[in-house]
Amino acid sequence: IPAPAAARQQAASLATLSPRRGGEIRISHVSKSYGTLKVLDDVSLALRPGSVTAIIGQSGSGKSTLLRSINHLERVDEGFIAIDGELIGYRQEGETLYELKEKDILKRRVDVGMVFQNFNLFPHLTAIENIVEAPVAVRGLSREQALAEARELLARVGLADKAGAYPRQLSGGQQQRVAIARALALKPKVLLFDEPTSALDPELVGEVLDVIKELARSGTTLVIVTHEIGFAREVADQVVFMEAGRILETGAPAKVLGEPDHPRTREFLAKVL
Numbered sequence: 001i002p003a004p005a006a007a008r009q010q011a012a013s014l015a016t017l018s019p020r021r022g023g024e025i026r027i028s029h030v031s032k033s034y035g036t037l038k039v040l041d042d043v044s045l046a047l048r049p050g051s052v053t054a055i056i057g058q059s060g061s062g063k064s065t066l067l068r069s070i071n072h073l074e075r076v077d078e079g080f081i082a083i084d085g086e087l088i089g090y091r092q093e094g095e096t097l098y099e100l101k102e103k104d105i106l107k108r109r110v111d112v113g114m115v116f117q118n119f120n121l122f123p124h125l126t127a128i129e130n131i132v133e134a135p136v137a138v139r140g141l142s143r144e145q146a147l148a149e150a151r152e153l154l155a156r157v158g159l160a161d162k163a164g165a166y167p168r169q170l171s172g173g174q175q176q177r178v179a180i181a182r183a184l185a186l187k188p189k190v191l192l193f194d195e196p197t198s199a200l201d202p203e204l205v206g207e208v209l210d211v212i213k214e215l216a217r218s219g220t221t222l223v224i225v226t227h228e229i230g231f232a233r234e235v236a237d238q239v240v241f242m243e244a245g246r247i248l249e250t251g252a253p254a255k256v257l258g259e260p261d262h263p264r265t266r267e268f269l270a271k272v273l
């Protein structure tokens with residue numbers, strides 16, 4: 001018996017909006033150097049499915065490199081990263097090297113969405129065209145399906161009326177919300193945010209953080225590099241403080257941000273708060 005149209009539509013919309021299961025990230029003894037500069041130094045970190053992790057630390061401490069390694073946009077020199085037990089990229093252990101084929105890396109990467117500081121929208125495409133491109137190319141959706149999902153995603157980030165706008169016609173906060181909708185269109189298990197509000201005028205920061213807050217409740221695993229300490233305190237399950245390629249401290253926000261163990265964490269917080 002076919003479901004009534006309304007019920008079918010609701011099921012379709014829930015499928016669009018609910019995240020896929022999983023999203024556990026394991027980072028194990030990861031190191032990486034650029035020439036003689038060690039940018040990641042024996043970094044290990046576990047992230048539970050659906051958890052929110054905020055990464056803080058000074059400029060140059062390796063935050064972006066760590067984030068990009070999770071997506072295998074950076075190749076690490078040692079250690080490994082796995083999502084739901086599946087290796088990302090490759091794993092070097094002593095003399096032994098396990099490496100994924102390029103096409104498998106691309107397949108895995110679909111599980112990990114990324115949102116950048118500078119939005120990185122295609123300037124010649126409208127908001128909705130920016131969103132539909134990847135699901136058609138990568139998930140093999142029909143254009144109609146992709147457009148329907150993109151409209152829902154635009155509504156979800158509060159931009160239902162901006163489908164036809166080009167990036168230059170949108171504020172920075174609106175562009176970043178389109179970028180978030182675009183990342184969500186691939187139904188990632190994990191979303192990585194690299195200073196998503198750092199390029200925004202102060203009055204536009206809140207609207208982007210509000211969207212991320214809503215995502216935090218949705219079950220997608222989030223990793224957010226941010227200088228918004230208040231936001232981290234409110235939204236994160238764990239806070240990671242990095243310095244010179246190492247994790248100096250990690251724990252609950254109340255602990256790391258409120259009564260950190262490490263004097264360097266205290267110094268950093270005194271500077272940014």
Ligand code: ADP
Pocket residue numbers: 034039057058059060061062063064065066
């Ligand atoms: P953060 O995001 O915390 O500011 P990054 O991960 O961007 O830090 O950079 C960490 C260090 O690695 C910095 O000293 C930076 O200059 C250096 N670095 C980053 N990318 C490259 C690269 N492609 N080549 C050489 N050095 C790099």
Ligand code: MG
Pocket residue numbers: 063064065194
């Ligand atoms: Mg950075």
